[in-house]
Amino acid sequence: MTTMKVLSLPKVYQLLEPGPVVLLTTASGGCSNVMTLSWHMMVEFAPPLVACIVSSADYSFTALRATKECVIAIPALELAPKVVEVGNCSGRNVDKFTKFGLTPIPAHEVAAPLVAECFANLECKVVDTRLVNKFNLFVLEVVKAWIDPEQKAPKTIHHQGYGRFVVDGETITLDSKMP
Amino acid sequence: MTTMKVLSLPKVYQLLEPGPVVLLTTASGGCSNVMTLSWHMMVEFAPPLVACIVSSADYSFTALRATKECVIAIPALELAPKVVEVGNCSGRNVDKFTKFGLTPIPAHEVAAPLVAECFANLECKVVDTRLVNKFNLFVLEVVKAWIDPEQKAPKTIHHQGYGRFVVDGETITLDSKMP
Numbered sequence: 001m002t003t004m005k006v007l008s009l010p011k012v013y014q015l016l017e018p019g020p021v022v023l024l025t026t027a028s029g030g031c032s033n034v035m036t037l038s039w040h041m042m043v044e045f046a047p048p049l050v051a052c053i054v055s056s057a058d059y060s061f062t063a064l065r066a067t068k069e070c071v072i073a074i075p076a077l078e079l080a081p082k083v084v085e086v087g088n089c090s091g092r093n094v095d096k097f098t099k100f101g102l103t104p105i106p107a108h109e110v111a112a113p114l115v116a117e118c119f120a121n122l123e124c125k126v127v128d129t130r131l132v133n134k135f136n137l138f139v140l141e142v143v144k145a146w147i148d149p150e151q152k153a154p155k156t157i158h159h160q161g162y163g164r165f166v167v168d169g170e171t172i173t174l175d176s177k178m179p
Numbered sequence: 180m181t182t183m184k185v186l187s188l189p190k191v192y193q194l195l196e197p198g199p200v201v202l203l204t205t206a207s208g209g210c211s212n213v214m215t216l217s218w219h220m221m222v223e224f225a226p227p228l229v230a231c232i233v234s235s236a237d238y239s240f241t242a243l244r245a246t247k248e249c250v251i252a253i254p255a256l257e258l259a260p261k262v263v264e265v266g267n268c269s270g271r272n273v274d275k276f277t278k279f280g281l282t283p284i285p286a287h288e289v290a291a292p293l294v295a296e297c298f299a300n301l302e303c304k305v306v307d308t309r310l311v312n313k314f315n316l317f318v319l320e321v322v323k324a325w326i327d328p329e330q331k332a333p334k335t336i337h338h339q340g341y342g343r344f345v346v347d348g349e350t351i352t353l354d355s356k357m358p
Binding site: 011013014017018019020036038039040041042043044049051052053080081084087088128130131134135136137139155157158159160161162163164165166167168169170171172173174175176177178179 | 197228260266337338339344345346349350352
């Protein structure tokens with residue numbers, strides 16, 4: 001974790017806009033938990049706002065709603081088997097950090113931990129809950145962001161359903177006027 | 180367009196969950212428009228619900244809010260140059276379908292057109308606007324979905340900012356319990 005560097009908040013969207021599978025950590029009552037999440041999107045560039053769906057059936061839901069804090073951790077391809085295993089079980093029954101050998105590291109602004117093995121970690125606070133009851137939709141503000149420059153050109157994974165993931169391939173650059 | 184087939188609605192999430200750049204069409208006052216969109220996510224499997232951010236600065240915003248209808252059209256890699264050009268200009272000043280050689284086709288359930296060149300088209304109706312004023316966030320229900328089986332194994336693109344896109348690479352399959 002000594003290699004984690006702070007990332008400028010206006011650059012956060014470049015991590016989430018491509019739609020990677022991510023991990024989401026929470027902390028409640030002295031226990032940390034981690035879940036797998038694909039349903040998220042950017043909402044605003046700066047301050048970076050992110051929306052995500054955390055089902056009320058997920059064990060993390062209660063902690064997220066109560067503490068209004070979480071970390072979005074972005075894993076590279078090498079972590080894909082662990083990411084799937086994290087998604088296959090519930091924090092109700094197991095300490096997933098221990099079971100899957102993921103390393104929780106204290107965050108700066110939230111109680112939820114960073115995940116040392118991920119190439120980026122975004123400390124988030126819940127800023128809107130109006131769509132939680134109906135859609136399980138939380139709006140988050142990223143208040144601190146970390147990137148691990150030791151993980152060079154990480155490839156992310158994108159879920160296509162039923163355990164099938166498409167991995168980042170080539171990159172192309174076109175003359176866009178968009179940030 | 181004769182090759183477009185209806186897609187079962189519960190399969191829609193498999194198209195959007197990976198986070199592709201998409202086109203969004205609207206129709207208002209007899210005119211159709213199309214914009215480029217990366218900020219979207221799945222909200223529910225069935226009926227398929229999708230959230231997206233359409234900025235109030237976008238010309239499409241007024242039509243989407245007024246008509247509560249749109250089509251999300253998913254382009255493959257081959258359309259990337261046109262997708263970027265669509266994003267570089269506004270429907271205020273130009274008929275983008277004509278200018279970029281995209282073919283609008285009547286949808287079944289909404290006034291907004293399908294895009295013939297895209298491998299999938301999702302007819303959508305706005306079902307929640309509570310977060311529009313504050314976040315430009317619309318919740319949509321997909322009411323009809325189309326897929327073009329003639330476009331085999333389409334590769335999608337994912338925006339990383341400033342015209343840099345990562346293209347779908349290899350696919351991997353892991354033993355996930357998730358749909």
